[in-house]
């Protein structure tokens with residue numbers, strides 16, 4: 001699968017609400033992104049993924065779209081978005097949008113019509129079923145918790161929602177709905193976006209069972225059971241994905257990255273040469289620290305060895321068929337520094353070692369805003385500091401059910417989604433240079449030390465290390481092997497080390513990471529070659545220093 005234009009992409013994910021505010025309302029906006037394009041160009045990224053910016057009541061920060069054709073006024077105007085595409089383009093950066101089409105907002109005019117009028121033609125755009133014995137058709141639990149069904153008015157009709165009740169699922173069985181969505185996608189492609197990050201797409205096809213009158217065996221004390229096994233990657237989804245591919249992605253030669261876990265035996269279908277998407281996200285190592293227990297997500301212990309094994313397995317599987325999309329963070333994840341690095345070990349070296357480890361894996365790398373500064377989790381003081389509706393709902397549910405709210409708070413303080421959503425830390429002035437008003441969510445007090453301006457001024461900073469990684473990846477002499485070369489794990493027989501090669505017929509690059517605070521002896525033959533990048537100035541004979549990362553050319 002040679003020669004796709006997007007194999008050169010280095011993606012920077014922007015959470016618009018928290019990137020840069022320009023009008024003092026405390027909410028980041030498109031003009032703010034435009035203002036910061038020079039910063040992004042200077043960093044070296046060439047593709048921007050914007051989390052949803054369409055009109056939305058923001059019940060899930062934009063992942064609940066009310067109008068697919070217009071920009072939410074809190075972010076700016078339709079013209080602002082056109083200007084952003086243009087301005088980014090003139091700096092050799094493409095823009096991709098977040099495509100949220102498993103569901104829309106309850107405020108979408110289609111759904112509003114359904115609420116008003118039982119005979120609405122739009123009823124068939126949604127998944128509506130009669131109740132069962134006066135109650136929900138079945139006892140499936142939606143992702144954020146609570147029933148996946150919501151009653152329409154005081155009728156005996158219920159609509160299905162995989163996410164919050166403000167996010168009714170769209171019925172992809174309906175050809176007219178599919179037609180509307182493809183038309184909308186083509187509208188944005190024609191406006192100049194280069195493709196999409198495709199939200200929650202594995203949920204598109206619902207099994208008959210999911211929608212049937214069934215009493216499922218409960219998996220939690222709420223009497224409900226997780227909907228995931230009945231709505232994720234169900235047979236038949238391929239027809240919908242093919243339609244998107246053939247009607248939108250292929251004709252536009254789009255770049256697409258889908259939020260869906262794909263098992264090895266389906267990778268060819270999903271990301272092969274004729275796959276539905278360019279690439280898909282892998283959750284195996286980013287969700288390594290959590291597990292489902294009793295119908296909710298909780299922390300679990302994990303080891304670096306386990307993480308390494310998951311990354312190796314994923315790389316080996318994916319490269320048989322297509323390209324991966326290595327990432328450490330996104331708007332649903334806590335900060336990677338806080339997740340992966342024990343607090344006593346947090347330093348320039350450990351943060352850059354983590355960065356080196358993932359950045360040279362095979363695939364299109366993603367950087368989440370602030371990751372290039374080593375931003376850490378926010379020390380939220382109480383539940384009042386949280387803004388994520390999923391977090392607030394979970395806390396309220398714990399209170400309601402007489403569960404321990406402190407356990408939920410402790411979980412959120414490490415794992416809540418708001419850690420990735422606090423404002424970008426631009427400088428050490430008030431509100432980290434994000435806004436002159438009152439930010440919609442608290443600013444991480446760490447901004448005084450950790451901010452873009454001071455890291456740009458200082459030669460030895462995480463920011464400059466990211467820049468160096470990007471420069472190396474683009475360097476003509478290594479671009480080919482780093483973009484498309486095979487991933488080959490190197491056995492070191494030491495659980496503190498992660499070593500791999502990227503190689504093609506003519507070249508080989510070796511990445512060597514010591515992910516520990518120890519000095520670690522390394523086999524002689526791994527420490528040879530020209531050093532292309534290192535996070536330490538000195539090097540020892542035969543040993544890696546604590547959190548030492550080196551990239552060699554062989």
Ligand code: GLC
Nearest residue numbers: 060063100163199200331332
């Ligand atoms: C995806 C998004 C998440 C959102 C959910 C529902 O998982 O990343 O932020 O809440 O979909 O759209």
Ligand code: CA
Nearest residue numbers: 021023027029
């Ligand atoms: Ca604003």
